[in-house]
Amino acid sequence: MGKAVEVFHSNGFSDINPNLVLDDDNQNKCCWYEEEIDEDLKWSFALNSILHRGTSEYQNIALLDTKHFGKVLVIDGKMQSAEMDEFVYHECLIHPPLLIHPNPRTVFIMGGGEGSAAREALKHKAIEKVVMCDIDQEVVDFCRRYLTANQEAFCDKKLHLVINDAKAELEGREEKFDLIVGDLADPVEGGPCYQLYTKSFYELVVKPKLNDNGIFVTQAGPAGVLTHKDVFSSIYNTLKHVFKYVLPYTAHVPSFADTWGWVMASDQPLSLDVKQIDSRIEERITGELLYLNGASLLSSTTMNKSVYLSLLNETHVYTEEDARFIHGHGVAYRG
Amino acid sequence: MGKAVEVFHSNGFSDINPNLVLDDDNQNKCCWYEEEIDEDLKWSFALNSILHRGTSEYQNIALLDTKHFGKVLVIDGKMQSAEMDEFVYHECLIHPPLLIHPNPRTVFIMGGGEGSAAREALKHKAIEKVVMCDIDQEVVDFCRRYLTANQEAFCDKKLHLVINDAKAELEGREEKFDLIVGDLADPVEGGPCYQLYTKSFYELVVKPKLNDNGIFVTQAGPAGVLTHKDVFSSIYNTLKHVFKYVLPYTAHVPSFADTWGWVMASDQPLSLDVKQIDSRIEERITGELLYLNGASLLSSTTMNKSVYLSLLNETHVYTEEDARFIHGHGVAYRG
Amino acid sequence: MGKAVEVFHSNGFSDINPNLVLDDDNQNKCCWYEEEIDEDLKWSFALNSILHRGTSEYQNIALLDTKHFGKVLVIDGKMQSAEMDEFVYHECLIHPPLLIHPNPRTVFIMGGGEGSAAREALKHKAIEKVVMCDIDQEVVDFCRRYLTANQEAFCDKKLHLVINDAKAELEGREEKFDLIVGDLADPVEGGPCYQLYTKSFYELVVKPKLNDNGIFVTQAGPAGVLTHKDVFSSIYNTLKHVFKYVLPYTAHVPSFADTWGWVMASDQPLSLDVKQIDSRIEERITGELLYLNGASLLSSTTMNKSVYLSLLNETHVYTEEDARFIHGHGVAYRG
Amino acid sequence: MGKAVEVFHSNGFSDINPNLVLDDDNQNKCCWYEEEIDEDLKWSFALNSILHRGTSEYQNIALLDTKHFGKVLVIDGKMQSAEMDEFVYHECLIHPPLLIHPNPRTVFIMGGGEGSAAREALKHKAIEKVVMCDIDQEVVDFCRRYLTANQEAFCDKKLHLVINDAKAELEGREEKFDLIVGDLADPVEGGPCYQLYTKSFYELVVKPKLNDNGIFVTQAGPAGVLTHKDVFSSIYNTLKHVFKYVLPYTAHVPSFADTWGWVMASDQPLSLDVKQIDSRIEERITGELLYLNGASLLSSTTMNKSVYLSLLNETHVYTEEDARFIHGHGVAYRG
Incomplete structure (x- = not known):
């Protein structure tokens, strides 16, 4: 078969034939990205192209x-x-705590x-320093x-990029923060991140690094009517054991195939006034938000009855010895 | 191949071998139901079995x-x-208008x-008559x-089942109703239902058959951040041209792979008080709701900023000559 | 969700609605059986129904x-x-050796x-005894x-069904056979069967149980232009080290998504005359064959150049210490 | 969403990060090419990349x-x-007729x-002129x-490339050929090619353009045990009505998911001697063949019993009024 192997090649340098234009209509069903959402559920997206592929240590x-x-x-x-x-996802992760905080x-x-x-x-114009600590x-x-859209941020002098384990980095730093954000992978079984969802981590590592008025926020996994008990209710309940004020909120993220959950936590009240939020968005933020305003933020903190009751009745607390896991969907790498 | 065709058969009558038990774990990935959500998006569910198949005229x-x-x-x-x-889906379709209505x-x-x-x-204990008009x-x-869960309802003497075109049936009836419900297929191109979403239908057929205080509610298609302009915003805007008060609301329905939308419309105010809704659920309804309570109903009427702006700025009105269509997902047969 | 779980059921006992007939055309694309042929290749078949499912010890x-x-x-x-x-598959597995053998x-x-x-x-009318030894x-x-098609065979008094490990059974028996058939799973890594493809097994277990003129035949895995080196050439070469006469042959089996291979081996010449084969089919066999006649049997023993050269140049011999494996397609359970 | 649309981009010009290497193992199941082989059968291949896409008039x-x-x-x-x-596929299409022909x-x-x-x-060293007539x-x-592998051929001075309808081109030419090759799409319903499979086309267009000793060969669609009646047997039978000598042959082409068929036809005997073929390969051909030698060519002309009987009993003849079609697999564009 040696010869056959050389039959085709890709000439990336040839000039473009004007007669060869992309046809979005007819080739829809040719190439697909397929993802297992759960063991018994998968979905597929038609591809225009595979732009880049790479691999890291992790x-x-x-x-x-x-x-x-x-x-x-x-x-x-x-x-x-x-x-x-x-x-x-990213507006919900970042803006609610920064808008509720008096002066982050x-x-x-x-x-x-x-x-x-x-x-x-x-x-947020008033933000002076963002430390981003990723392991990869x-x-x-x-x-x-x-x-592209993040290139300006990556070049911003206020951004301090650190490649390290988030826990080790937080422990090793002396400074405290107004907001600590958990933009981590879900607590997937065998994954590297579930230790960053435990009561002891929140108590011994996160909380000591928050300033007065400081807020912790974390992505908290799927929060749909069928999935909110996977990890969302446990993360909520775990944080209730560590902070005085805990506020869960959700939004449907189409590409996650589910409603998603986040939880804010603080020892200061997390009060939410629609008009105040709207005026803070106006004053504090450069550019416009697409998803959040005061009304939708408030609305996102109201669970439906099914989720509400589950949060109310949840008793599980994440510890190193007793973790809950989900199938592995979601933000799988952060950490 | 004639002989080969007789090789296998299915003996439905044989007694069951106790050693042959269903194994849910290992055969997850064998048989799948696959659905095209959109031209460029499909999903698949692992099957336990194909229980029944049939076909109708339609x-x-x-x-x-x-x-x-x-x-x-x-x-x-x-x-x-x-x-x-x-x-x-069904709690959201039925209960909000029945709970807002003073005495349906x-x-x-x-x-x-x-x-x-x-x-x-x-x-709803006070409901005296439900006319259900399906064409199929x-x-x-x-x-x-x-x-099974609907068998009791199908046997209820208050249910009047009619097999007819919904438009013809409504036009032919002399009585008026406290609530008219559109549990129809989306206005899919070439589908039978889009005429039941037009301004003239609402004006000339639906509205005349509503009692004073009467409410019309319709499912209104996908309402996610990426899909709400397909038909949801148009249905909302069309109803605004016919009724004084129009109230859109949404909920994420996992098996629809999207946030879904409904719109209520009436010439009486559609006022929504959380405590009143909760007490009416308590008083009026037999059994318990799983998804809705006062707070989540209120929350479901608050759109996120992206959807809010689209509803605000929508100018399209469904007419027989100018309809909008979606790919064909959703409740495809009702009507 | 307790209530929701009872929403549907399957009433197997209801009489059949004459209006509900199977529609083969429109529901083609609804339910699928999906199989991984290789890590990077899978295929899917539209399903009419899932007739039976079960599980065994294995x-x-x-x-x-x-x-x-x-x-x-x-x-x-x-x-x-x-x-x-x-x-x-089954004509090719059984008839060539039985037709070549002078009087099995x-x-x-x-x-x-x-x-x-x-x-x-x-x-074959002259066959007096068929021992079938399956572990499951x-x-x-x-x-x-x-x-169904096999029910007559299962009831035939000439069939002696034994549930046992094939190796143990052969070793324990005192009688010899005219034909020994390997209708076993491919030598899949971690699978139970690869020991039944080794030189020592053929030499020490199979060969001693063959009568004079006795023939051994085994399915030998995929034998297509791209796959024949997986196991087919090795099985062929291993048998060449044990028997004087070895004859490989192949046929395309559509449902295996490949050309398949078998190998006959004997210490007596495996001579193949088209006319003799045709007349033996006529004389010896009850009923008709669908795939094989003299000409096609002869043709199936001629490899294309690519496979021919691989067989010629193969040096690998299956031993307990040095086995070759394939991805796991094919007849995965026999043995 | 205007802003969101600019979030990502592909920077094709950035230098390559040496840490980002292709990982063939882990991303096998991410991107797939999916093809419908038949209405009820599809298969999927894991993709490394989408190299080029284009569209033509056709x-x-x-x-x-x-x-x-x-x-x-x-x-x-x-x-x-x-x-x-x-x-x-291509060895089988071209070499059998060129090797059987005394001096093409x-x-x-x-x-x-x-x-x-x-x-x-x-x-073939003796070939002086190859006219390739494709419509696209x-x-x-x-x-x-x-x-790549065809670039040398495309540059060969013996190749005369014509963009035209094959029928019009053949009709318009005055010269005759030693070999005419049908490397056309299958006669798919609604496709452009079925007219190039009819008795009248063979009789009135092809045959008059063959030299003495001239041979016509055509790809003839799937020829597996389950598919050979789709078009293969009809094409064979149609040619039998036009030429004195007709020789069908087949080979399993893995990427076509089937055994494929070709048919040679001539008014001169198509005699096939294994040794002569082997020596002609040696003498006439530059380089080596991978699939064909004398023995495998002979073997490929022997059908299994099932296909043999179908060819024998076929009565259908392709005419403009009475064509047979297949689902659309295979070489869909040639012509």
């Missing part, structure tokens, strides 16, 4: 151009972020190597190179 | 046992309803052959036989 | 009704046998629990019940 | 890098040719825009640019 990385969600970042076979709707100046992001969380934080140099390099 | 029908969503009703290759989360007695359901909308309406006798028969 | 079993290949037997997620083309009387089948190999052997009682029970 | 074209079959050429969603096994000098290829058929013909300029340009 993970595989790909940037795909899908017809449905635009360009998507895939890490270890899981979609992390999609051009068309990543604003929902400093942010520490655990994970977040994609750069989008930092980008959102840096939209190559993922950070990949995203810095290929995710 | 449509194909199947009842499948999926691992992820339990038993699902599939019409013409589109999932209509899933055991695990159909309560979200009569309901007319356009479509709804599955029986779930009628089931929810009949939970076989779908109704199929659901009446196989959907 | 394996999962399913009988599916596919639109393309008719009823198919699936073991551990691999298609074993398809109604539409199993005659190709007794057959020992290692594996073959499906019953089709025994069925083919019993078509439940697979045998499953096939005996559900595979 | 068809969509893509060059994909698959893990299983190497680089594959896809036209209108159908795999045309795969790096790993295209040699089987000139070849006319209907279709064949990919260039592989011409490449094989040009391996862009497909020819695409293949000339991207299919």
Whole structure:
């Protein structure tokens, strides 16, 4: 077969034939990205192209151009972020705590190597310093190179990028922060991140590094009517054991195939006034938000009855010895 | 090959071998139900079994046992309803208008052959009459036989089942109703239903059949951040041209792979007080709701900023000459 | 969700609605059986229904009704046998050695629990005894019940069914056979069968149990232009080290997604005359063959140049210490 | 969403990060090419990358890098040719007639825009002229640019490339040929090619353009045990009504998911002697063949019993009024 192997090649340098134009209609069903959402559920997106692929010490990385969600970042076979709707996830992760906080100046992001969380934080004019601590140099390099919208953020002098384990980094630092963000992978079984969701981590590592008025926020996994008991209710309940005020909120993220959850926690009240939020968005933020305003932020903190009761009745607390896991969907690499 | 054809058969009558038990773990990835959500997006569910298949004059029908969503009703290759989360869709379709209405007695359901909308309406003790008008006798028969949870509703003397075109039926009736429900297929191109979403239909057929205080509610298609302009914003805007008060609301329905939308409309104010809703649920409804309470109903009427702006700025009005269509997902058969 | 879980059920006892008939055309693309042929290749068949599922001590079993290949037997997620083309595999496995042998009387089948190999052997009028030795009682029970075409064979008094490990059974028996058949799973890594492909097994277990003129035949895995080096050439070469005369042959089996290979071996010449084969088919066999006649049998022993050269140059010999494996396609359970 | 759309980009010009290397193992299951082989059967190949996509007046074209079959050429969603096994199809199409012919000098290829058929013909040292007539300029340009192995052939001065309808071209030419090759799409319903498979076309257009001793050969669609009645037996029978000597032959082409068929036809005897073929390969051909030698060519002309009987009993003749069609697999564009 030796000869046969040389039959085809790809000449990336040839000039473009004007008669050969991309046809979006007819080739829809030719190439697909397929993802296992759960063991018994998978979905597939028609591809325009495979833009980049790489691998790091920890993970595989790909940037795909899908017809449905635009360009998507895939890490270890899981979609992390999609051009068309990543604003929902990242606005919800960053702005609610920064808008509720009276005067935030400093942010520490655990994970977040994609750069989008930092980008959102840096939209707040008063923010003086954003420390982003991701364990994976190559993922950070990949995203810095290929995710245009985050390139300005990656170049911002207020951004302090650290490649380290988030726990070790937080422990080793002497400074405290107004906001600490958990932009980490879900507590997947066998994954590297579940220790960053435990009561002792929140108590002994996170809380001591928060300033007065400081807020902790974490992504908290799927929060749909069928999935909120996987990890969302436990993360909420664990934080209730560590902080005086805990506020869960959710939003449907289409490319995650589910409603997603976040939890804010603080020892200061997390009060939410629609008009105040709207005026703070006006005053504090450069540019415009796409998903959040005062009313939708308030609305996102109201759970439906099914989720509400589960949060109310949850008794599980994440410890090193007793963790809950989900199938492995979601933000699989941050940390 | 004649002989070969007789090689296998299925002996449905043999006694069951106790050593042959269902193994849910290992055969997850063997048989799948696959659905095209959009031209460039499809998803697949692992199957336990194919329970029933049938066909009617209008449509194909199947009842499948999926691992992820339990038993699902599939019409013409589109999932209509899933055991695990159909309560979200049907509670949202029926209870908000019945809870806002001061004293509803009569309901007319356009479509709804599955029986779930009628089931929810009949939970209201004060309801005296539910007319359910579906065009497809076989779908109704199929659901009446196989959907256990709706069998009680199908037998309820307050239910008046009519097999007819919903428009013709409404026009031909002399009585008026407190609530008219559009549990119809989305306005799919080439589909039979888009005429039941036009301004003239609402004006000339629906509105004249509403009592004073009467409310019209319709499912209104996908309402996610990426999909709400498909038909949701147009249906909302069309109803604004016909009724004084129009209230859109949304909820994420996992088995629809999207946030879904509904719109209520009336010439009486659609006022929503959390405590009043909670006490009316308590007083009026037999049994318990799973998804809705006062707070989550209120929350569901608050759109995120992206959807809010689209509704605000929508100018399209459905007419017979100018319709908008979507790819064909969703409740494809009702009507 | 407690209530929701009871929403649907399947009423197996209801009388059949004459309006609900199977529609083969429109629901083609709804339910699929999906199989991984290789790590980077999978295929899917539209399903009519899932007829039976079971599990044994060793394996999962399913009988599916596919639109393309008719009823198919699936073991551990691999298609074993398809109604539409199993005659190709089983005619090729059994008849060539029985037709070449001057006067075969007794057959020992290692594996073959499906019953089709025994069925083919019993078509030879002169056969007095067929011992079928499969390790998996439940697979045998499953096939005996559900595979109609083999029910006559399962009831034939000449068939001696033994549930045992094929090696132990052969070793323990005192009698010798005219034909020993390897209807075993491919030598899959971690699978139970690769020891039944080794030189020492052929030398020490099989050969001593062959009568004078006795022939050994084994299925020998995929033999296509791209796959024949996986195991086919090694099995051929291993047998060449044990028997004086070795004859490989192949046929394309559509439901295996490949050309398949078998190897005959004997210490007596395996001479093949087209006319003699045709007349022996006429004389010896009850009923008709569908795939084989003298000419096609001869033709099947001629490899294309690519495979021919690989067989010629193969140096690998299966031993317990040095086995070759394939991805796991094919007849995965026999033995 | 305006802003969101700019989130990602692909920077094709950035220098390569040495830490980002392709990982073939872990990303196998991320991106797939999916093809519908039949309405009820599809298969999928893991992709390394999407190399090129284009569209012509007639068809969509893509060059994909698959893990299983190497680089594959896809036209209108159908795999045309795969790096790993295209040699089987093209050797079988071209060499049997050229080897049987006593002294071929000139070849006319209907279709064949990919260039592989011409490449094989040009391996015969005595060939003086190869006319390749394809209707699709862009497909020819695409293949000339991207299919390395055919670039030498495309530059060969003996190759006369014509962009035209094959029928019009043949009719318009005055010269006759030693070999006319049908490297055309299958007679797919609604496709452009079925007229090039009719009795009148063979009789009135092809045959008059053959020299004495001239041979016509055509690809003849799938020829497996389950598929040979689709078109193969009809094409064979049609040619029997036009030529004195007709010789069908087949080979399993893995990337076509089937055994494939070709038919040679001539008014001179098509005699096949193994030794003569082997010596003609030696004498006439530059380089080596991978699939064919004398023995395998002879073997490929022997059908199995099932196909043999179908060919014997076929009565259908392709006419303009009475054509048979297949689902659309195979070489869909040539012509």
